[in-house]
Amino acid sequence: xxxAYYFLDTSALFKRYIPxxxxxxxxxxxxxxxxxxISNLTVIEMISNLKRLVDVDKKIDHxxxxxxxxxxxxxxxDGTLKVEPVSSVNIITSVGLLxxxxxSPIDSLQLAMALNLKEIYGDISFVCSDRKLCRMAIxxxxxxxxxx
Numbered sequence: 001x002x003x004a005y006y007f008l009d010t011s012a013l014f015k016r017y018i019p020x021x022x023x024x025x026x027x028x029x030x031x032x033x034x035x036x037x038i039s040n041l042t043v044i045e046m047i048s049n050l051k052r053l054v055d056v057d058k059k060i061d062h063x064x065x066x067x068x069x070x071x072x073x074x075x076x077x078d079g080t081l082k083v084e085p086v087s088s089v090n091i092i093t094s095v096g097l098l099x100x101x102x103x104s105p106i107d108s109l110q111l112a113m114a115l116n117l118k119e120i121y122g123d124i125s126f127v128c129s130d131r132k133l134c135r136m137a138i139x140x141x142x143x144x145x146x147x148x
Contacts, residue, residue: 004034005121007114009107010045011129012147013038013081017046017068018053018060022129022147029127029145030080037082037124039090039113041106046072090116097136107133114142 006029015026030036050068053059060068075081086109093112097103103111111133114126126137127145134146 004032005037005124006034006127007037007117007124008042009110009126009128009130009133010042010049012127013042014046014049015129015147017072025147035082036080037084037117039110040083040085041109043083045106084113084117086113101136103132103136111137111140115140118142
């Protein structure tokens with residue numbers, strides 16, 4: 001059986017660490033033999049979103065923040081998640097996407113990375129929970145796994 005390739009947007013990856021709608025689906029996905037790719041932007045978004053749960057939403061405390069952050073960094077360190085850097089090619093692709101329709105800069109970079117990684121890995125699935133971003137990925141010819 002061939003190994004599957006997945007590029008995870010932050011909206012989907014977050015569900016691996018914080019229980020919410022779609023967590024059961026991301027848990028099942030990580031049981032498969034796959035290469036799970038994220039961008040280095042996802043690292044920043046993950047920590048920012050976790051900190052928002054502490055400081056703004058008051059849904060978790062500092063101990064949970066530290067535990068989840070450590071679990072996330074363990075997944076990166078042990079290779080469960082492979083972090084791909086944003087490159088100049090990704091930025092150029094992102095500008096092309098932004099020229100077509102409004103999309104946030106971070107989302108355009110995430111989608112650009114999925115498009116460019118498709119060129120490297122062939123069949124890659126874009127794992128996302130953002131409806132608009134999923135729709136755009138489909139329009140760009142990427143296989144999408146929407147967790148919601």
